[in-house]
Amino acid sequence: MKIKATLRLVSLFISLSYQISLAQVLTPAQTRTDLSYLKRKLDLLHPGMGYYTPQARMEQLYDSLYNHLNSPTDYLSFYHHISPLVAAIKDGHTNLNHRKNYIGKYTRFLPFYIRLVESQYFISHNVSSDTTLQRGTELLTINGRPVADVHRELMNADHSGSDGDNLTGRRQWSMVQFADYYAAWFGSADSIQITYQLIGDSLVRKTRLRCLTLDSFRARIQRRYGVELDRRPNLSVRTVDTLTHTAVLRVSTFMGTKKKDPFQWGFNRRLKRAFKQIRQENVQNLVIDMQGNGGGIVVNSARLLRYWMQKPFRIMDHEEMKRAARTELVTRWNPFSALNFSLQYRADNSGGFASRSSNRRYRPRHRDSFSGNLYFLVNGASFSATTTVLAKTLDAGLGTYVGEASGSAYWGDFAGHFKTITLPNSRLQVRIPLKKLTHAVETERANGFTVEPDFIVTRSFDDLMNNRDYILDYTLRLIREGIVIRPGVDKQPIRNRALQASR
Incomplete structure (x- = not known):
């Protein structure tokens, strides 16, 4: 009994400490110091300042934000206050993050996943105690605000995963991670009040739901929807239609399989096995599923x-x-970092540095290479190195693209190396990319700012109710109809055929 009582007291103490830390109030001098520190670091390090938003506009925004810091500001309000400066860069790799442990084991999250069908929001996975909120329940408001307004605010506040004025990345990430975005922007809440409509019912109902910690959230998702969770390994291959010789290659990330694998041999081995299987199974239509692949x-x-x-x-x-940026890559504690930097970079005409390896050429593989029809499943969360694959393939005149526009720009992005800075008083963190990466592609071959789909596919209510991979479903119908947009060298494109079956 004493042990249990002691544990309860410890838990209560930690919880109270957490609540006190959330209520931190910053003086005007502290907030101005933090904002000026952030602006100075961005100007020094970020290669994209002024690229998407003119520098003059960035200066005006900074001055306005700085001048309005004239009264004590609580931590979360300051987070909201400086967010527009980071968002105005319009770079999906530049992220404003909370201080360490702000989001942690005591944070409570909204107890559901939601999905967008046209302009309506529906619960797709419910982990609350109210089991009447089944899939297909339309969510109308959260704490008195229309869900569409809340979603729009979250999208505008965070440009993560979306470059320039492209909306697909912001829409996709903020929808898939709606509970995370909500907690980060509005803070942890013990409960929320929602209004909703059940399937086939015009009555608007109201209820209050208790929010869950991350551990509880994950446990209930596993218990209620475990059979629906996507457990396909990265670079796995599965045959989906023997009649059309169609297989799906799932590429969920370009990160390596192990942390301690600097040469990425593990990834390369899996890739070789995948394409050996593709050749052995005589695959003629290869679907590359890159939905949700944030890069690597x-x-x-x-x-x-x-x-x-x-x-x-x-x-x-x-x-x-x-x-x-050189000072961030060359450190005193690593005597080889200066030599390594000199081997990788050279001074350029702009006063900065350019990579010596950008001219590296890759040779096509002959063994187990694929020469059939390529179909790419793409959504807004197909970002960074994923868009690199899409852009290079489009530039080569290959592939049929299905879904929605990718999150990154066709021309390239700001990535490569990163520096995470911590603001001195609030301890907010900002991740700053250090390199500008320009794809080796022809600009006239672009089909939009990002890599745009040849066939735009959106979720229907029936897709939602059946938890269907609707982009794959549509692609398989394209294949069965023989529709190919860019079949490759010495093959004529079929551009004018529509699907015979209506959707």
Whole structure:
């Protein structure tokens, strides 16, 4: 009994400490110091300042934000206050994050997943104690606000995973991770009040739901929806239609399989096994599922491209960084860092540094290469190194793209190396990319700012109710109809055929 009482007291003490830390109030001097520190670091390090938003506009925004910091500000309000400066860069790799442990084991999250069908929001997975909120329940308001307004605010506050004015990445990430975005922006809440309509019922109902900790959330998702969870390993292959010789290659990430694998041999081995299987099974239509692939290591994207590119190719045309970025990569505690930097980078005409390896050429693989029809499943969360694969393939005149626009720009992005800075008083963290990566692609071959789909596919209510992979479903119908947009060299494109079966 004493042990249990002691544990309860410890838990209560930690919880109270957590609540006190959330209520931190910053003085005007502290907030101004933090904001000026952030602006100085962005100007010194970020290679994209002024790229999507003119520098003059950035200066005006900074001055306005700075001048309005004239009274004590609580921590979360300050987070909201500086968010527009980070968002205005319009770079999906630049992230404003809470201080360490702000989001933790005591944070409570909304107890459901929601999905968008046209302009309506529906609960797709419910982990609350109220089991009447079944899949297909339309969610109308949260704490008195229309869900559409809440979602719009979350999208506008965070540009993570979406470059420029592209909306698909912001829409996708903020929808899939709605509970996380909500907790980060509005803070942890013990409960929320919602209004909703059950399926086939016009009555607007109201209830209050208790929010869950992350551990409780995960446990209930597993218990209630475990059979629906996507457990496909990265680079796994499955045959989905023997009649049309169609298989799906799932590429969920370009990160390596192990932390301690600097040469990415594990990823390469899996890739080889996958394409050996594809050849052995005589696959003629290969669906590359890159939905939700947020990117990873560029060399792994090049390794994938080698299996269908028909000529030697470069991934990047330019890789460059500002002069101050060198101090972030060369450290005193590592005596080899200066030598390593000199081997990888050279001074350029702008006063910064350019990569020596951007001219590296990759040779197509001959063994187990694929020469059939390529179909790419894409959504807004197909970002960074994933868009690199898509852009290079489009530039080569290959592939049929299905879904929605990718999250990154066709031309390239700001990534490569990163520096996470911590603001001195609030302890907020900002991740800043250090390199500008320009794809080795022809601009006239772009089909939009991002890589745009040949066939735009959106979720229907029936897709929601059946938890259907609607982009894959649509693609398989394209294949059965023989519709190919870019079939490759010496093959004529079929552009004018519509699906015979209506959706």
